[in-house]
Amino acid sequence: GVFLTIEKFRVLLGGQEAYWEGLAQAFHAQGFEVFQSKRSFLREEVIKLQPTVLVLEEKRELLVAIGDLLKEAPFLAVMLLTPRRDSAEFSAYYESGVRGCLPLDLSPRQIAEIVETSLKLRLSVFPLPPRRALRREMIPSLSARERQILFLVAKGFSAKEVAAKLHLTESSVKTYLKRLMKKLGAHNQT
Incomplete structure (x- = not known):
């Protein structure tokens, strides 16, 4: 027979505003264990909570920080939410270890589903260039x-x-x- 293991994913969301609350609810509905971060303690929270995935809003200054974070937490999948669908930075993010960049105009439910699929299938998710x-x-x-x-x-x-x-x-x-x-x-x- 075939044996499937059901893994409960842990998501750490790097935002506190209303949008992120909706995102937290969507991840919870998908069966994720959900944590929210105060950005200034992000590194410590990742080490302590050991989430499966970290979801953050894309910011240029994150590139180096993400690379450093992934050296300490190689188990972590990082997904960035971005207002852009085409960006020269996507390849730099990919090279730094980011698992994906998702457009902010997706619904929280869509984001949670895409992240779950990416984790289950071990896929990277980046928008195609136009x-x-x-x-x-x-x-x-x-x-x-x-x-x-x-x-x-x-x-x-x-x-x-x-x-x-x-x-x-x-x-x-x-x-x-x-x-x-x-x-x-x-x-x-x-």
């Missing part, structure tokens, strides 16, 4: 022919069908696809 930002960074480096092929493949056409439409050989299309995958950092065509 599609237009991806296009701006990637597409200009493609030739006109590469863009044509990419467009047709994205619409579901096979290499053979693309070759017929563009009056190319199938092997030429496959060569273009290999170059496209390399330029775009893709490992497969799906």
Whole structure:
């Protein structure tokens, strides 16, 4: 048979305002053991309470503090709540050990569910950059022919069908696809 262990997660919330009260209720409803922190004692509270996850509002000055905290508490998952959906800092947070950045415009229930899923599946959660930002960074480096092929493949056409439409050989299309995958950092065509 299969045995499942039910782990009760402990969350330490780094905020006291009304919003954080709603967040505390949402985590409690998800079955978390909930603690709230006075920010100035955060390090001591993490060491004493040993929460599974620490949820804080994103602030630039936290980056170094989080790195230091995770050296002392490697068991801790840190999730930041942020008003931004696209930020250059997300990669720096990830590299410092942050488990995820969640948009503040999510409901407290959604945040609690996402954090729980992240913990259970050991996933990191960061917003994707906007599609237009991806296009701006990637597409200009493609030739006109590469863009044509990419467009047709994205619409579901096979290499053979693309070759017929563009009056190319199938092997030429496959060569273009290999170059496209390399330029775009893709490992497969799906």
